[in-house]
Amino acid sequence: MESTKRLATPSDDEGDNTDTRKRVRWNNGSDSSAATPVEEASSLDEGDGSKIFAAVTGCHGRVGGVYFNPGSGALYLMGDTIDGSHFDLVRMFLEQIKADVCLVSSRADEHLIAFCQEFMELSGGQCQVRPHKEFVPHKGQAKLQQLDLLARLPQTEFDNSDGVVPSGVPRNVNDFVDSRRNLENDPNTQRVYAAIRLLNFGADEAPLCLSSAAALLEQLLRVQATEELDETQNHLGALRINNIEILSLNQVMHVNADALASLQVFDDENHASIHSDKTKEGHSLFQLLNHTSTHMGRALLRRWCLRPSLSITTITARHAAIECFALAENKNSVSSIRTNLSGLCQVPKTMALLRTGRGKLSEWRGVAKFAYHVNLLKDTVRELRNCENIGAVDQLLKALDDVDTEETGALVNMVIDWGESQNNQRVCVNPGVDEALDEKKRIYNGLDDLLVHVARQVSQNMPEGYTSELNVLYFPQLGYLIRIPTPSGWTTNKDFEQISEWNFQFESEKNLYYKSQQMLAEDLDMHVGDIHSYIADREIEIMEETLGRVLKYDKAIITACEAAADVDCLLSLTFASWLHGWIKPEMTEENVLEIRGGIHPLQSLLVPTFVPNDAHLVGGQGLGIDNDVNDTKSIMICTGANACGKSVYLKQNALIPFMAQIGCFVPAQSARLGIVDKIFTRLQTKEGVSKLQSAFMIDLAQVSLALRNCTARSLIILDEFGKGSLSTDGAGLFAGVINQLLKRGNNCPKVFASTHFHELFTRGLILPELPISYTYMKVLLNSNVAQEGERQAEITYLFKVTPGLCLDSYAAQCATMYGINKRIVERARLVSTILSRNEIGLLLDEDMPQEQMDELEVQAAICQRFASWEMSADDDIGVKDRLREVLGKGTN
Structure with a gap:
């Protein structure tokens, strides 16, 4: 029994x-994890499979858009803005947010619809043309006002610092829910409060943005209803939107996807596992800078790299923070801060799951772990020396002080029985509660x-x-x-x-x-x-009672995590700067780019010795500008041998100001930099069967984008532009672009260019009196003669930038270095010399060697015998025998 x-x-x-x-x-x-409250909680990354949705619409030359970032739970609004016929602004918007799904109104400009469809197809995303009735401004305004973020009233919170709960505070879940319902469920109060809050974003003056918001929120509701299969969640208040922000593209550097790829800011590689379709970061600037300890920090650093700041105040504040963190007396404190930051999970997402009632044991463990590490973080941050005026540190301390982590951590650990919860795979309550x-x-x-x-x-x-x-x-x-x-x-x-x-x-x-x-x-x-x-x-x-007491610190916890992510990024940049010996740049309001001893941050890691080089340009120094100082030019043209390092030099001069405006130190001996508002490049041509353009057309599109959008504070990199066409056409295009930029006068951007079109200077396509700085990469020619049967390099690259022009590409020497037959190289040298002198007739008059003359006579005799061959059916000799006679081989 x-x-x-x-x-x-x-x-x-x-x-x-x-x-x-x-x-x-x-x-x-x-929950199958066996971790303790202070061990690793749920691994919540921004790459959790959630899609980024965006909505765009436009008409009569104006565009507006919104997008939702599921990682941070933020809704970003791009106000109505004038855009050109090429939709450069929309392109930048979609490139920087990396949208997976883009919604477009069926009544939007047909060229905008075609552009979005083509862009999303090339980027691997999806473009959906939605009915125009979903893009209605007043619907967008109404939907935004229904969001819990705007409609929820601020609640009066009792002071529980002494751990004593007042008698009037609800002690069970029903009373707690009733108290919130009575406070928040007045529709009129909600509507007025939400309308006031919405005015802070200026959305009432952006009908296109509101139209896009209406379609996007409707799409998010459809997706949520499909994924959760829960009718109770099919309303706007249930959307997990934690924040609404204005996407101000005029406050960040404009860097398009081609420039980011050409400069190797990001480099997505396929995962090593054949069973994974994910990507990983390759050898890139982001991989070099990324030493973050938190998921939020990594996501924020990526945003900094996508959108460098244009505010000198923000940039210099980041530089000052890095300088403080790099002090020797702060080494131990910084190490402890990074350790404690690594203990913070992605708390905003954890709080969102708890808030919607979907939290599991791992989320509660994350809250306990957050409280534990925040308490340690407060002490270690206060140990920093000489950081009294560092804004990021002050904001972090203030945010951490606003969260009563002692009460939160003690409450969660007092209520939850971690051992029994782990065994029973559910949240269990401690005895004595x-x-x-x-x-x-x-x-x-x-x-x-x-x-x-x-x-x-x-x-x-x-x-x-x-x-x-x-x-x-x-x-x-x-x-x-x-x-x-x-x-x-x-x-x-x-x-x-x-x-x-x-x-x-x-x-x-x-x-x-x-x-x-x-x-x-x-x-x-x-x-x-x-x-x-x-x-x-x-x-x-x-647990519902406990959740109510924890959620009163919801906003304070999210604010603390955002401040911690900011410090995490600064510590990451500090570590990268210390590791590679970078220096603090001097930021100035002047439109200048002055670099001494600059190096390429990526290339220098791949070679045993890297030669540093200087660069000096001043924007706005085109034609018609009186300038008494001879060395202040806006355009630099670099010439020199093939494979001498021109492209690396151009890239490093773009990466150094880019890194400075991220807030990082730069790889140079010294740098004095003005703000660069846009970077355009013609460095790399990405071809593919999906692009209905030739390589030359892609190059032209990149230069056209730069010419349409550049300002005096922009930086343009042109590496051998025009090489994809006839040399005469390419040289003409290159000269035309340079002259057109110079004619802009005080609106002339800063330009670094390289070329092998020597006829630009020998034929006067670019006049010597133009305000252009000329440099070349120095090489050393080897006068030793190679021994019989050996190949010896005839050129040594010094990789040093020198003022002046170099009108020899040294292509023959390069060909010899890489094993091209000596006879071919010598012939190429001869033809090149004759063509450069416009004496092409000499090629017709030159004498042939006797060996070639004998061979030519033999071939002529064969042709004559073949032409005299009269074919007839009565011929007694077979065709094969006759061919042997023609070729002079006789018969068998």
């Missing part, structure tokens, strides 16, 4: 799964003995054949049942009801289940009851 309590399905026949059957999940979730719950748990733990006693009483009145295998079980929601094996021959309900004293309930594959008044089932149901369900329900109520 066996008697025990069981929480499994009735079909379970074995008795060794009792612990598994006793599980009741919190929020129907499971609720007396009634403790009593129910005591009864539940002693239920085995009670059921054994009841089973013995029942077995006394049973036939002897049943008593040995009789079990008394407890099933949640079903109550207390007797289980016996199904006797052989019993197949119908009539057979099952042969035991008259028992009431048949149901059958499983091998067993029958009964209730009996003899086993006092009614008394058990009445006095003991469905005890497990009661325990689970009461624990949910207690």
